[in-house]
Amino acid sequence: MADATPAGRDRAIDALRAFAILGVVLGHWLVTAFVATGNGAAGDGDLRVTSPLAAMPEFTPISWVLQTLAVFFLVGGYTAAKGLRPGEPWAARLRHRLARLGRPVPVLLLAWIPAAAGLWWAGFSGDGLFTLVKLVLSPLWFLGVYAALTALTPVVAAVWNRLGLWGAALLVGATAAIDLGRFALDAPGWIGWATVLTGWLVPFYLGFAWANGALARRRAAAGLLAGGAAATAGLVLFAGYPASMVGVPGAAVSNLNPPTLAAVAFGLAQTGLALLLYRPLGRWMRRPRAWAAVAVANLSAMTVFLWHQTAMMAITVGTFLAAGSLPGLHSAPDRPEWLLERLPWLPVFALALLALAGLVRRFERPAARRASGTRGENGRPVPTRTPSRTSQQEGSLRNTQDDHLMLGSTGLTR
Numbered sequence: 001m002a003d004a005t006p007a008g009r010d011r012a013i014d015a016l017r018a019f020a021i022l023g024v025v026l027g028h029w030l031v032t033a034f035v036a037t038g039n040g041a042a043g044d045g046d047l048r049v050t051s052p053l054a055a056m057p058e059f060t061p062i063s064w065v066l067q068t069l070a071v072f073f074l075v076g077g078y079t080a081a082k083g084l085r086p087g088e089p090w091a092a093r094l095r096h097r098l099a100r101l102g103r104p105v106p107v108l109l110l111a112w113i114p115a116a117a118g119l120w121w122a123g124f125s126g127d128g129l130f131t132l133v134k135l136v137l138s139p140l141w142f143l144g145v146y147a148a149l150t151a152l153t154p155v156v157a158a159v160w161n162r163l164g165l166w167g168a169a170l171l172v173g174a175t176a177a178i179d180l181g182r183f184a185l186d187a188p189g190w191i192g193w194a195t196v197l198t199g200w201l202v203p204f205y206l207g208f209a210w211a212n213g214a215l216a217r218r219r220a221a222a223g224l225l226a227g228g229a230a231a232t233a234g235l236v237l238f239a240g241y242p243a244s245m246v247g248v249p250g251a252a253v254s255n256l257n258p259p260t261l262a263a264v265a266f267g268l269a270q271t272g273l274a275l276l277l278y279r280p281l282g283r284w285m286r287r288p289r290a291w292a293a294v295a296v297a298n299l300s301a302m303t304v305f306l307w308h309q310t311a312m313m314a315i316t317v318g319t320f321l322a323a324g325s326l327p328g329l330h331s332a333p334d335r336p337e338w339l340l341e342r343l344p345w346l347p348v349f350a351l352a353l354l355a356l357a358g359l360v361r362r363f364e365r366p367a368a369r370r371a372s373g374t375r376g377e378n379g380r381p382v383p384t385r386t387p388s389r390t391s392q393q394e395g396s397l398r399n400t401q402d403d404h405l406m407l408g409s410t411g412l413t414r
Contacts, residue, residue: 001295002288011285011294012278013075018297020071024139025308027066029349030342031246032135032309034316036330046128047320049135052333053248059339060244067245067256069142070203070267071274076146077207080153090154097150101143101302107363108306112136122321132317136309145196149204156201160208168205172264174198179261183240192258199259203267215275225272231265303357311353315345 005011034047052059083093112133119129149156159167175198181187206224209215215224235241241262247254255263285291297304320330328341 001292005291005295010282011291012282013078014298015281015285015294016071016274016277017075017301018294020068020075021297021301021304023066023068023071025304025353026346027063027068027246028309029312029346030062030066030339032312033333033338033342034313034320034330035332036320036325046123046125047132047317047330048128049131050249050333052338053244053246054250055332055334056336057243063245064266067266068270069200069256070270072142073146073149073200073203073267074207074210074271074274076149077156077204078211079207080150080204081157081208081211084153084157094151098147101147104302104306104360104363105140105143107360108136108310111360112310119317132313135313139305139309142305145200148197149201152201156205156208160205160212165209165214168202168209171198171202171205172261172268175202175259175264176261195258195260195264199264199267202264203271206268206271210275218276221272221275223272224268225276226269228265228267228269228272232262232269235262235265300357300361303361304353307356307360308349308353311356312349314356315348315352 031051031053033050033052035050037046037048053063116129116133119132124132163170175195178191178195178198182189182192206215215221236243239262241260242248242251242253242255244251245255245263245266247257253260255266285294316329319326325331328338328343328345331338331341333339333342
């Protein structure tokens with residue numbers, strides 16, 4: 001894998017993306033809990049979804065570690081800026097990138113049609129089934145937002161060339177104004193959804209700034225980390241924003257749905273931390289084994305992003321129907337011991353995800369072009385040599401530098 005990697009590939013960017021993917025997956029697997037109502041093995045049970053953060057707010061710092069969306073968008077902005085080519089038709093490039101993002105989605109949707117029918121036949125209620133399907137579909141919002149930001153890349157580039165870092169300040173100010181309207185001035189709640197654009201544009205825009213050398217100094221990175229952390233703490237302590245950086249069932253306000261000013265401030269802190277880690281990660285990625293793990297994670301990122309919820313639910317629902325309620329899997333997350341009971345299930349979820357990836361990856365790849373063949377002077381086909389595995393890996397790694405989602409995310413497609 002290391003030998004197949006092009007010399008100019010930015011391995012530190014791939015490492016940041018891989019860590020962001022890991023944060024999303026572990027975050028969902030740790031803070032999404034399914035509580036059994038009845039006995040699934042006897043055919044009279046159902047599952048409802050909750051979160052350990054609802055009953056145990058002392059574990060809120062988990063959300064600070066595992067909510068990594070700003071890193072996805074930061075890396076996305078960086079690679080979008082690096083991928084700009086003077087004179088290149090943007091429509092063709094956008095169509096190519098969106099095809100890479102959208103190709104795996106129908107596979108997931110089609111797979112869940114018989115899965116939902118099977119759960120209905122197994123006795124799950126309409127509400128329970130709706131909850132499960134919603135958890136599968138909810139990550140797709142990220143792809144939509146990332147696609148929109150990708151489409152806006154020429155606009156972002158033009159704004160950057162004209163305003164520089166002031167453009168990021170304007171986006172933060174716009175998010176603050178929207179929050180002021182919906183939280184303090186009785187404006188309609190729907191205006192908050194504008195922050196889906198203004199909020200996630202901030203790290204994406206800072207990725208542009210980074211790619212153009214504006215955030216190269218450690219002082220800038222440290223300032224973003226310290227300033228973002230201080231602003232987040234102030235908003236939580238004095239402005240009433242939730243401390244959790246992920247949504248908590250039953251909470252009046254979520255920092256992510258839609259993103260709030262606190263989420264944007266937290267993203268500034270994450271941006272500063274990512275910038276500080278960039279050079280150490282680059283040195284670490286010189287180790288062949290470390291780089292191989294990161295490269296594989298990036299090549300499989302879209303599969304992991306789309307299917308990790310399904311893997312968790314396959315184990316959760318399957319064991320519920322086969323054996324009834326199990327600790328850490330179907331028990332209420334209302335005591336610290338629940339986390340200890342949950343941890344052994346994470347490798348099981350990972351194995352299920354690995355099995356799913358083996359099944360679906362061939363459907364997510366673009367259809368192979370059939371070689372028409374070259375004919376020799378006698379009219380017979382001339383055999384062509386099949387490319388080696390190393391050359392295939394090299395091509396994949398070369399082509400994924402700026403075709404990834406994140407996040408992200410997604411940096412999430414091959």
